[in-house]
Amino acid sequence: MDNNQKPKLAVWKFASCDGCQLTLLNCEDELLAIADKIQIAYFPEATRAVVEGPYDLSLVEGSITTPEDKERIQKIREESNFLITIGACATSGGIQALRNFKDVKEFTSIVYASPEYISTLDTSTPIADHVEVDFELRGCPISKAQLLEVVNAFLFNRRPNIPSYSVCIECKRRGTPCVMVSQGEPCLGPVTQAGCGAICPFYNRGCYSCFGPKETPNERSLSRQFVKMGYTNEDLVRAYRMFNAQSDSFRKESEYYEE
């Protein structure tokens, strides 16, 4: 297809580790097919060639942590017809949102020799706190299969098959004996959105909730069960303060046990 007729894709980066963008590059077998259907117009991690906006589809990685970010995301939104956030940082603020519970100035004063040069916000916030987002892909990092599914759905103008139910459903479909029940391993699967294929339970570990809270999560009930299994309040705070610490329901749950 002639490049000019293809939808234009842009991939943007904010505060993040690049892992989610890498997922796109890791789509080795499918990358040619993607490039055949989509014009990769802006993707600095893959190519220095830049095609001007507006863009049909923008994938946004990373969270908002600086005053410049706040302005840049507004411009990106204006230039994008369809905007999808990719990964825990963009969708919930990421691991760097742990700063939201502490004093950032204290961190910068310890870490940097000249902290006065650091210009950063007090918080790390998801993209949806700043602009309207059309779809959110969860995960730290995102799943390659889900990324392809959402691009695919975009190309054919259909609804993506991205469920918001629990990891437990994927875990059971896969036939993994529940680690929580059969091994006494605390597992966040019952409050976490599916998408990873329940990898951790498959390898005999509890879920760490890379994909964040599922639809209608009931953290309090799961927390009580973790306490029965020997968790302290401090353990609970840690469990909910990982990649999705800033997600509304996880934040509330961790704050509850902090008091």
Place this chain on the structure above:
Amino acid sequence: MARLDVGSQVIIQREHFGELLEALQKKSYKTIGPTLREKAIVYEEIESVNQLPVGWTEKQEKGKYRLVERSDGALFGYNVGPQSWKSYLSPPEVKLWSARKTENGFEVEEKSDEMPQYAFIGVRPCDLSAINILDRVFLDDEYQDNVYGERRKGLFIVAVNCTEAGNTCFCSSMGTGPRSREGYDLAITEIIDGVDHFFVTDVGTENGAAVLEEVTWEKAGDSAVEAAEERINEAADSMGRDLDTDRLRDLLFNNFEHPQWHDVAERCLSCANCTMVCPTCFCHTVEEVTDLEGDHAERWRIWDSCFTLGYSYIHGGSVRKSTLSRYRQWMTHKLASWHDQFGTSGCVGCGRCITWCPVGIDITEETAAIRKSGKVPEEKVDQPQP
């Protein structure tokens, strides 16, 4: 050996039990049976008796399952684990069909995968009842379900009567165990007594009798048959749970607004584990996938659950938004509306949903709590329209 009559009882000694698997494999059955995986007993393809969880049992509680060693070398000295046979009869993910784009439309692709012919080894009486229930759901209507039907057609069932009941079992209450009544090709009862170790075997079908022609058996004496009877009765007396089913349907329909529903909703995670492990929960969804070129499309059927929001999604949103409405839907379907729909209970008392609920919600306790303060109506009532 000579062909036995349907209904006869024989003994297979422990050292000859392997011949049963061999006989089935010789007849091209894929033998599926209990085996250890990670820290649980699951159902997988087994080629020999050594792959059975020999010398293992399990302890089950609400939300807790632990493997424990046993010293008697029993082949079937445990009850049920996290999986049920529905994993094979209505698999978690099945491709229904696929199509390719052509110049003037599309073309449905030929299905190539041949259906395996399964022999299930070690089907517990509750699970045998569950298969009978699934037969009713999937096959006994004007429209039949091919996914299930194709896998069910050639199925050979070796049932195992229970001689010990698990702590979350309540098949006695549901009238489904601990003895298997119908639907098996062979049913065995394992007896270990000192140095004696044998299986009292009931022949359920001609197929079962034909397979036994290849297996070394002996006549079952009265004492062996009595021993089997006695052990099954012991299991019946040692159920870890019970459920009062007296007018249960009407009780539940009459108590749709009982405060207990709020209580359980506060604990329930809406994680759907109970439905995934239940041997009769059959719900699934259908997903369409396309390739990037848009030349190829597939339709898949995958397990779904009434505990998800998407399950009750119609235009405008989900019908069952609250966890309360989802738990109530599940439990009243199992214990009440199933009767209206299919003429039996949808629960066979296997206890899986109790053991495998991460927070230990117990269907027998929830029911008992409603019975304690809820009223059973004088007359039969209709299902309330929420």
